[in-house]
Amino acid sequence: MTNQPATARTAADLPKGTRVTTPEGRMGTVDGYDVGRVNNPDHVNYGREYVGVEMDPIEGAAPGANRTRLFVDELTAENRDSGCSRHHVGDRRGAHSEALPIPRCESGATYGVWDELAGGFTFAVDCATEAANWATEQLNEDPDGEMTIKAVCREHEKQPAATCEECYGDDESDDEG
Template sequence: MSAAPPCAVHRVPDRRGPRATAVPLPSCGGGTEYGVWDEGAGGFVYAADCATDSGNWAVNLLAEDPDAELSVKAVCPDHQEQPAAVCEDCYGDEDESS
């Protein structure tokens, strides 16, 4: 098995190793912040400008707590405490008007 390639945008080496399937990564893009979302904590516990960097951090957390429910998600640029795809502050008004 060959090593995973580094981030194409930031050139950060992917060090997730065998835990890569436990912490899949979104495609990294410039200008987006990516965070480690911890379901138990109910929020982001780490954020960086690179999805691979956040993924590496997540597997370190999994080594300490194998039962943690972690994922890497894009951070909302306007509400850093929420994931971009499901930001309650950005999309909440749309739901109320339906």
């Protein structure tokens, strides 16, 4: 069996954070709001379920123009990595997915948004996907930002785990004699 996208049948198939594609090929993320069913028996769409979707940004679009309600039976859900299964957090990176990779969450680890312009961590939580979602919000406001998601050193909270200067740095006695 292949891991192909699937057309959703009910709103329950599209929980908050699910990445979806419209029939036109536009992508977005289910926002967890505006979930319902057309209940008017005289309406042409009677019985169809809908969900609120935050569409991926389009350059030059007015604020709020990317939020919409779409019929569930027209959406295709992505089966690829759709977030953190450990913490049940949906991936909302959208257009920033490629530039903002997410490390896999490990038990007991903390993940932070490393901001080169700020010179360190600006946000830290126990879920890498949640950190990436926060960074995405910041990058949507400031597209020139330079952020990455990194595990935080367990001993030195201001340092990235893989390159902690205090854990892996040179011995100070070698610097000057």
